[in-house]
Amino acid sequence: MKIRILVTGGTFDKEYDELSGRLYFKDTHVPEMLARGRCRLDLTMETVMMIDSMELDDGGRAAIVQRSAAAMETAIVVTHGTDTMVETASALAAANLSAKTIVLTGAMVPYAFGSSDGLFNLGSALSFVQVLPPGVYVAMNGQHFHWDRVRKNRATGVFETL
Amino acid sequence: MKIRILVTGGTFDKEYDELSGRLYFKDTHVPEMLARGRCRLDLTMETVMMIDSMELDDGGRAAIVQRSAAAMETAIVVTHGTDTMVETASALAAANLSAKTIVLTGAMVPYAFGSSDGLFNLGSALSFVQVLPPGVYVAMNGQHFHWDRVRKNRATGVFETL
Amino acid sequence: MKIRILVTGGTFDKEYDELSGRLYFKDTHVPEMLARGRCRLDLTMETVMMIDSMELDDGGRAAIVQRSAAAMETAIVVTHGTDTMVETASALAAANLSAKTIVLTGAMVPYAFGSSDGLFNLGSALSFVQVLPPGVYVAMNGQHFHWDRVRKNRATGVFETL
Amino acid sequence: MKIRILVTGGTFDKEYDELSGRLYFKDTHVPEMLARGRCRLDLTMETVMMIDSMELDDGGRAAIVQRSAAAMETAIVVTHGTDTMVETASALAAANLSAKTIVLTGAMVPYAFGSSDGLFNLGSALSFVQVLPPGVYVAMNGQHFHWDRVRKNRATGVFETL
Numbered sequence: 001m002k003i004r005i006l007v008t009g010g011t012f013d014k015e016y017d018e019l020s021g022r023l024y025f026k027d028t029h030v031p032e033m034l035a036r037g038r039c040r041l042d043l044t045m046e047t048v049m050m051i052d053s054m055e056l057d058d059g060g061r062a063a064i065v066q067r068s069a070a071a072m073e074t075a076i077v078v079t080h081g082t083d084t085m086v087e088t089a090s091a092l093a094a095a096n097l098s099a100k101t102i103v104l105t106g107a108m109v110p111y112a113f114g115s116s117d118g119l120f121n122l123g124s125a126l127s128f129v130q131v132l133p134p135g136v137y138v139a140m141n142g143q144h145f146h147w148d149r150v151r152k153n154r155a156t157g158v159f160e161t162l
Numbered sequence: 163m164k165i166r167i168l169v170t171g172g173t174f175d176k177e178y179d180e181l182s183g184r185l186y187f188k189d190t191h192v193p194e195m196l197a198r199g200r201c202r203l204d205l206t207m208e209t210v211m212m213i214d215s216m217e218l219d220d221g222g223r224a225a226i227v228q229r230s231a232a233a234m235e236t237a238i239v240v241t242h243g244t245d246t247m248v249e250t251a252s253a254l255a256a257a258n259l260s261a262k263t264i265v266l267t268g269a270m271v272p273y274a275f276g277s278s279d280g281l282f283n284l285g286s287a288l289s290f291v292q293v294l295p296p297g298v299y300v301a302m303n304g305q306h307f308h309w310d311r312v313r314k315n316r317a318t319g320v321f322e323t324l
Numbered sequence: 325m326k327i328r329i330l331v332t333g334g335t336f337d338k339e340y341d342e343l344s345g346r347l348y349f350k351d352t353h354v355p356e357m358l359a360r361g362r363c364r365l366d367l368t369m370e371t372v373m374m375i376d377s378m379e380l381d382d383g384g385r386a387a388i389v390q391r392s393a394a395a396m397e398t399a400i401v402v403t404h405g406t407d408t409m410v411e412t413a414s415a416l417a418a419a420n421l422s423a424k425t426i427v428l429t430g431a432m433v434p435y436a437f438g439s440s441d442g443l444f445n446l447g448s449a450l451s452f453v454q455v456l457p458p459g460v461y462v463a464m465n466g467q468h469f470h471w472d473r474v475r476k477n478r479a480t481g482v483f484e485t486l
Numbered sequence: 487m488k489i490r491i492l493v494t495g496g497t498f499d500k501e502y503d504e505l506s507g508r509l510y511f512k513d514t515h516v517p518e519m520l521a522r523g524r525c526r527l528d529l530t531m532e533t534v535m536m537i538d539s540m541e542l543d544d545g546g547r548a549a550i551v552q553r554s555a556a557a558m559e560t561a562i563v564v565t566h567g568t569d570t571m572v573e574t575a576s577a578l579a580a581a582n583l584s585a586k587t588i589v590l591t592g593a594m595v596p597y598a599f600g601s602s603d604g605l606f607n608l609g610s611a612l613s614f615v616q617v618l619p620p621g622v623y624v625a626m627n628g629q630h631f632h633w634d635r636v637r638k639n640r641a642t643g644v645f646e647t648l
Contacts, residue, residue, distance in 0.1 A: 011345060016433055023345075036279055037283070040304060040305060040320060109340055114438050114600075117199050119285070123281070127285070143202060178595055181641075274601070275600065361606030361627075361628060362628075362643070364628060364629060365628045432524055441523050444608065445609060450628050463613070483526075
């Protein structure tokens with residue numbers, strides 16, 4: 001089974017800029033994470049953008065849909081900021097890419113920081129995408145949610161079933 | 163869905179004893195790993211044993227089968243040393259626990275060391291166990307394998323389809 | 325020899341707030357760092373404030389001077405943001421605490437992030453404070469500098485001799 | 487001031503071999519540690535050997551003495567296993583390299599593991615070597631000890647004054 005990973009940035013990939021003291025994006029950590037997970041899946045990774053999902057607008061969202069539609073693979077994992085992950089899932093569902101299983105995932109803490117959930121979530125998303133039927137899903141907190149039955153609880157940082 | 167995690171030790175849970183300079187087992191790291199993954203599954207964890215899977219004998223293997231049979235849950239993740247993971251999977255399959263989905267996982271590097279694959283593998287196993295049909299599986303390297311179609315390649319440390 | 329550590333915050337102690345996505349201060353990491361360094365010095369730690377050194381004003385600087393003057397110990401390490409570390413060193417020198425050896429240190433990357441220089445710098449500052457003659461010093465980049473012969477190069481993030 | 491670092495192995499530099507499950511030596515981590523500490527000292531590093539200090543014999547010890555004597559630098563840090571660090575310090579003192587300040591340091595936990603004291607100790611040793619008078623010292627636990635007034639307490643793993 002071939003899988004495509006579409007990288008869009010998000011907390012997952014944030015780094016600390018030691019000169020400015022701010023968080024920013026440089027390169028994605030996904031290849032390093034896959035190496036650490038000794039992942040042996042047949043994967044192609046594509047960086048669509050590197051942004052904070054709070055700054056993702058309709059144009060950016062359309063680009064993610066477009067790259068998902070153009071992908072040859074029927075299994076797609078999208079790494080994404082958690083704040084608007086559900087909105088992008090909704091846009092992907094609206095595109096009606098009916099033969100594809102698309103799983104969005106992200107992280108609450110950047111991978112570059114010791115305590116990140118990113119590696120757990122990436123292992124989870126890559127597993128769900130291999131076995132779930134076509135559709136659009138969010139994989140966070142060890143769980144998977146249908147795109148239209150999930151929200152991020154901003155007070156707790158946890159994804160919940162609607 | 164309720165999931166049971168049966169802990170048996172393995173590289174996953176090894177620690178460095180700074181007085182003797184040797185690797186040993188103390189407590190399992192699974193709760194810490196679940197916290198780091200912000201896991202919100204309905205889980206019960208049970209430590210069956212804490213040993214190197216090279217030292218696991220028929221009696222130990224019978225104990226793992228017995229705890230799997232006794233579990234109320236139909237979804238079970240077994241953390242296990244990689245060296246004899248396939249043998250234990252085979253023993254679980256022979257027990258014919260037909261309503262249950264059992265996924266074995268482990269790590270090539272202890273979780274306590276910076277470069278461990280354990281968190282990735284735990285995220286993967288917990289995801290597979292929720293969606294795979296009843297049966298016994300090994301989840302390693304981002305993949306899942308039927309118990310009777312997998313072996314660990316000891317030269318590379320990678321699990322392969324038979 | 326008794327040593328006092330005055331904690332003032334700085335990059336050293338910043339953490340990632342996973343709900344807001346911002347860096348902030350909670351508790352100091354100094355005790356955890358001392359434990360990790362298996363430090364057996366006779367130390368007293370005192371948190372004077374927890375702020376970004378860019379926000380440190382004359383009142384705050386006076387508080388650091390006052391706590392240094394009030395300390396019973398003649399060896400004092402001050403953990404401090406790097407941006408205005410030299411200004412605080414200058415204020416401490418102006419106070420003419422002539423019997424005391426005072427060493428300021430900090431970090432370019434928060435201790436909570438994998439790649440922090442904080443542990444190295446703390447080991448360095450605690451060593452210099454034990455052997456340098458009375459005076460006010462900055463310990464960064466493995467070096468020690470007299471308070472009036474150092475500046476932070478903001479383009480490179482490195483402390484340099486004037 | 488020019489400093490030479492003589493690398494001899496020890497716990498400091500041990501790594502986990504994921505195929506055999508054993509600890510072993512590959513390359514030294516000292517350059518990576520210096521980079522992480524943003525160290526800007528004028529350093530030359532030389533790997534004398536990469537062994538467990540329990541396996542260090544008279545010939546090995548003579549090699550460390552010989553490299554210390556041959557060094558152009560008057561400030562030398564020796565990274566060394568903790569178990570026989572005091573014996574090597576004694577051999578160095580017997581060689582009567584009277585113009586040199588030699589500081590031995592090591593770690594209780596390998597640098598490659600999350601919880602290592604190595605970075606703290608390296609920062610400490612590099613600082614002591616710049617300011618202590620000629621002689622042979624052990625730098626561990628944030629402290630420095632004269633070579634003939636120290637022992638490792640094997641029950642606690644802590645270096646103590648004799």
